[in-house]
Amino acid sequence: MRNDELLSDDRASIVRSPDPAQVRAVETAIALPAHVVQAKGHGHAGTAMALAPVAHVLYSRVLRHDPADPSWEGRDRVILSAGHASLLLYVQLLLTGYGLEPSDLERSRGLDSRTPGHPELGHTPGIELSTGPLGQGVASAVGMSLASRRDEALHGAGTGLFDPTVWVIAGDGCLEEGISGEASSLAGTLGLDNLVMLWDDNRITIDGPTDLAFTEDVRARYRAYGWRVLEIDDPLDLDAVEGVLREARERTGRPTFVAIRTTIGFPSPARAGTAAAHAGAFGVDDVAEVKRILRFPPDAGLEDLIPDEVLAHTRQALDRGARMREEWLIRFAEWERTHRAESSRRRVLSRGGDPEALARELDTVSAGIPEPGASVATRATNGRVLNALAPQGVLWGGSADLSDSTSVAVPGTGVDAAHPGGDFIRFGVREHAMAAILTGIAVHGLWRPFGSTYLAFSDYQRPSIRLAALMRQPVVYVYTHDSVAVGEDGPTHQPVEQIASLRTVPHLDVVRPADAHEVVGVWRRLVHDRMHPTALVLSRQGVPVAPAGAPPDPDLIARGAYVAWMNGRGADAAILATGSELSLAIEAAKHLADEGVQVRVVSMPCETWFEREPADYRAEVLPSSLRARVVVEAGRGAGWYKWVGLDGAVVSVEDFGESGPGAAVLERRGITIGNVVEAVRRVIAGV
Structure with missing residues (x-):
């Protein structure tokens, strides 16, 4: 049915499903963003309206979650990389029972509200990651996927207890940003089949149609990355949407890319399918017509748009979630009983490791430091620390194709499609994606992630560092080649402004140890600090051990x-x-x-x-x-x-x-x- 036919039909719903309650719930989910943005005069309704049918099916029919327990370990993760469409998530969190109220929607984008303009970790129940800078959520979702697969490989013993599906919702802007390409390429190489990307293929950006600057075949690109590609041609056909989403979560050895052909701002008569639908109020008359098309009174208020029968239907997610969580807890208890070693190891990791064991390893490194006056690069001592701590399992990471040069190589097997529990990650020459992936690993919670490159290349990583600092995630960025002392490689590789610039990032600890003893002393603090990301800045050249003549306290x-x-x-x-x-x-x-x-x-x-x-x-x-x-x-x-x-x-x-x-x-x-x-x-x- 053409859009103009849908708009002229006052009798039938634009949403198609044999279940009238589900139809009405989707109509509510489409109407709410239009109403809220119009009432406030600012915000982003267009994408939240267009993807509302898909979000409803995901949260009510497919997603493994319990709204009564947003931190349940067995839940799936949903990351909105297109963070400006935050109302898409807030509406579903309200409808399915995460504790949000209509007043929270009214207060969205306001000071101290639980519904900020872009999703923020810790502000809203059910939000898994702070997003907004486009493409960041895609890369951090890859980190969550990596961490979940490793958790299952090392601890799950084939039970699937710790291997949820990671869903990431991305738009055209996310896929234009280079970070998403870096991360998606790595995800395909590593066969992350617990990762599903839902791509809002609406072909509109702020400046106009995407073909002004973006004409590639995105589906072909993702096939080339090694992803499985599925299609949702009509997001208003709820049964078809459910079928594709259920297929998407099946494990096939590849991540899954779901292309969803939407019309931004639909069913707005004036703005649907145009750049004007991206942001701002649609206008009183247009929103009234949207409500009429969705079978609400044109003057319906916020409470009118959430009928009791809709809440009765969508809050069934609470019963569904309770059942899934209870089933998971039974399986978890059995796993604890039959896999005591894995259970014990996982509990220790969740607490940040065994403090006494970590201290002993650092004591061993300290005892091996050469006598005062010897010349040792701080990167070399840092490498010895990483190797000493590796058996404790608390650290996990790698480098951007520089593991030997930055001295972060650790023994063992690298992560690949056949070894999800690998001891380290080969990120390739992908500094930006590496930083965002580390954030996803940190949010997962079991490991203290680290990633390494030269300090001069930290500039590639700034948006990801900023988000990690905003979320207080304990990522360790290991930066070597810390000054013009790099020498012959010249000014392109000699950092000058980077340390000062990094020190301006709130909540980021920039640490530049002076010698081998300070490196070990720094790590004595780092292994216990789970509230701050750290930029650890290290020398390439040798520096004197204990330059004051004796080791510092x-x-x-x-x-x-x-x-x-x-x-x-x-x-x-x-x-x-x-x-x-x-x-x-x-x-x-x-x-x-x-x-x-x-x-x-x-x-x-x-x-x-x-x-x-x-x-x-x-x-x-x-x-x-x-x-x-x-x-x-x-x-x-x-x-x-x-x-x-x-x-x-x-x-x-x-x-x-x-x-x-x-x-x-x-x-x-x-x-x-x-x-x-x-x-x-x-x-x-x-x-």
Whole structure:
């Protein structure tokens, strides 16, 4: 039936199903986004309206979930990568019984509402991931899929208890973003058959038809990635939709791509199928006509659009979910009884590992650190830590095709289609997707994920890092080749602005250890911190072990900053340093001490850790009366003025590097003992 015929027919529903209650529920799900956005004057109704029939079938007929227990371990996961269509999820969460009320829809996009403009983890029951930047949800869903398959492979013993279906809803914009292609390619290579992508093929973006900039054969692309491709030609035929969704969740050794041909904003007479349906209110008259087409009074209010008979039908999801959860719990109890080793191991992992065992492994690494004065790259020590912790099973990750160079190679078998329980992940040259995949693994909850590349390439990952920080997910980004000391590879590979830039991300801990002892000390804290992502910044070149002459106190390292070396009371000046520049700072301090200057050197591996310390400890390390302060770091220095103030100075790298030996580039860019000494003299003279 053509759209104009549907719109002219006042007698029949546009939704087709032999079940009148299901038809009415879908009419409600289509009408609500149009009404809510019109009432508020802003928001995104078009996609939420077009996909409402599919979402209804998914949540009421296909999805394994229990609205009364949103955190039930056996549930499927639903990720809305096209996060602007958040009303699509909120409507289903309201209708199926997740605890939302009509007033929550009215308050959507408002301060402190449970229905923010884009889905946010922790704000709304039933939301599995914060999404919004397009394509991110696709890649993080790949991470969830990887983690679930590994969980089942290592613990499930063929029961299927820990292998849910991960559903990700994506639009044209998501598939235009490069991150989705990176992640989808890897998902096909790894045979993630617990992953289903529902693609809203509406052929509309904000600027107009997608063919203005997007003309590829998306279905052929996904077949080339190794995905199975299914079609939903008519989302208004609910039985047909259910058949395809049930087929999609069948395990075939490949991820599944479901192309859904929709009309954005349907059945709006004025905006359906146009870019105007993407955002904003449709207009009073148009929304009234939408309601009439959906067999509601044109002036129906929010409560009128949710009839009691609709709730009676959709809230059957509570009974259905309770039955599924109870059946799962019975199977889970049997699994615990018959698989005690797997059960015990999984419980330990869910708690973050065995603290005593982790401490013993780190003690072993610490005992193997060379004597003071030896030259060891911090990336090398970090590699030894990862290898020591690997048998404990708490860490899981890999690199963007750089495992040997960044020293994150661990023993064992890599993940592939035949080995979902592999010991590490080969991400390939996919830095952006790697970062978002790590977020999905972290949200799954069993492992502390890590991924590694060169620091200069962290720029590829910024949107994913930002979302991990927003969600407080404990991802560890291992960055090596941390400064212009990279040397001969030249300025394209020599990070200058990256450390300072990463330090601006809220809730991201940027940690730059100075030597082997600080690397181990940092990990003593990291293995227990499950609330913050961490950028661990490491040197390629060798740096002196214990540059102060003796190993530092591990407890002080974990506090973010400590006095590493001091002449007298250190009352005349303070030199602050991180990473490879700590040894240089200590040498400069010794020169000043020979001149009678009472100078202290403060190692600050992580300023955010230090900021969380009590005020009395911070004052002990950096007394407020000590105004003569100098920072030295081989990167941009703007962020350091918060520590040195207007009276202090920063010795830093303020231009890109150049190709040449690392030591020569550092000297040319001013990272020298002499420059630090001169800076301290100037600051003392000016205070």
